[in-house]
Amino acid sequence: MTLAPRVVVVTRPTPFEELLARHATRQQAEFFLKQRGQNLETVERNHQRAKQAVHEVQATIPLDWRRNLVLRHELDRFLFEPEDTVVIVGQDGLVANVAKYLEGQPVVGINPTPDLFDGVLVPHTPREGCRRLLAAGRRDFSREDRTMVEVELDDGQKLCALNELFVGQRTHQSARYELALGERRAVHSSSGVIVSTGTGATGWAHSIQLERHSPLTLPKPTAPELAYFVREAFPSIATSTDLTEGTVTADEALAITSRMEDGVIFGDGIESDHLRFQWGTEARLRVAAKTLCLVT
Numbered sequence: 001m002t003l004a005p006r007v008v009v010v011t012r013p014t015p016f017e018e019l020l021a022r023h024a025t026r027q028q029a030e031f032f033l034k035q036r037g038q039n040l041e042t043v044e045r046n047h048q049r050a051k052q053a054v055h056e057v058q059a060t061i062p063l064d065w066r067r068n069l070v071l072r073h074e075l076d077r078f079l080f081e082p083e084d085t086v087v088i089v090g091q092d093g094l095v096a097n098v099a100k101y102l103e104g105q106p107v108v109g110i111n112p113t114p115d116l117f118d119g120v121l122v123p124h125t126p127r128e129g130c131r132r133l134l135a136a137g138r139r140d141f142s143r144e145d146r147t148m149v150e151v152e153l154d155d156g157q158k159l160c161a162l163n164e165l166f167v168g169q170r171t172h173q174s175a176r177y178e179l180a181l182g183e184r185r186a187v188h189s190s191s192g193v194i195v196s197t198g199t200g201a202t203g204w205a206h207s208i209q210l211e212r213h214s215p216l217t218l219p220k221p222t223a224p225e226l227a228y229f230v231r232e233a234f235p236s237i238a239t240s241t242d243l244t245e246g247t248v249t250a251d252e253a254l255a256i257t258s259r260m261e262d263g264v265i266f267g268d269g270i271e272s273d274h275l276r277f278q279w280g281t282e283a284r285l286r287v288a289a290k291t292l293c294l295v296t
Contacts, residue, residue: 060134
C-alpha cells in the first residue's frame with residue numbers, strides 16, 4: 001500500500017505569542033511596550049498575517065494527504081520522512097534551522113510579512129506557496145539545490161549548516177588553533193573562524209568581507225565551494241596572520257586543530273546545538289554531501 005503524500009508545515013512562535021508567554025495577558029504586554037514607546041497593535045497585526053498564512057497552507061493541502069505542523073523548538077524531536085514536502089512559513093532563518101534535519105526533501109518557503117524580511121529563502125507569497133506545495137507534493141516542480149557545509153571531528157561527530165559554521169571559544173576569550181588548507185598551515189589566536197556557503201555569503205561572511213574590504217569573491221548559493229574568514233587574527237611570537245581568508249573547493253577540506261579547552265563548533269547561529277572542540281581535536285570542514293532542495 002502506497003502512503004499518501006505528507007506535507008510538513010514548519011513555523012515558529014511570533015513575537016506577539018512570545019510577548020504573551022512572557023507577560024501572561026495582552027493588557028500587560030501592551031502596557032510593557034507602551035511604557036517604551038512601542039505599539040502592540042503592529043506586532044499583533046503581523047502575528048495575524050503569519051497565522052493567516054499557516055491557515056491558507058493547511059486549507060490547501062488535499063484532504064487525502066497527510067499533514068503535520070511542527071514548531072521550531074520541536075525540530076530536534078521530529079522525524080522527517082524521505083517523501084515529505086516541507087513548507088516553511090516565516091523568515092529566512094527558519095529555513096536554516098530546518099535544513100540540517102533534511103535529506104533532499106523539497107522545501108517551499110513562504111514569507112507572510114515581505115515588508116519585514118527579505119525572503120531570500122522564503123521567496124513566495126502565501127498564495128504562490130500554496131500552488132507550489134501542491135506541485136512539490138506531486139514531485140512536479142523546479143528546484144534550486146543550495147550548497148551546505150559540514151564539519152567532521154576526528155571522533156566521527158558531524159554537524160551540517162546551511163549558512164555557515166563557526167569555530168571558536170565558547171566564551172569571548174581568544175580562540176587558539178592550527179589551521180591547514182592543503183600544504184599551507186598557520187597557528188592563530190583570533191576571535192574564531194567562519195566557514196560560509198554561498199547562501200551564507202549574504203549574511204555574516206558578507207559583513208566580514210565588507211568590514212575588511214576583502215577582494216575575495218564569495219561563492220554562489222549553488223556552487224560547490226565555501227569561503228572562510230578568520231576573525232581578528234592576532235600576531236605574536238607564536239601566532240600569525242597568514243591564511244586568514246580564502247576558498248575551499250569541493251575536493252578540499254579546511255583542517256582545524258584545537259588548542260582550546262573550551263572550544264565549540266556550531267552552525268547558523270544556533271549555539272545550543274554545538275560540538276565540543278577540545279584541545280588536540282581535529283575538525284575537517286568541507287562542502288557537505290547533501291544540499292537543500294529549495295522549490296523555486
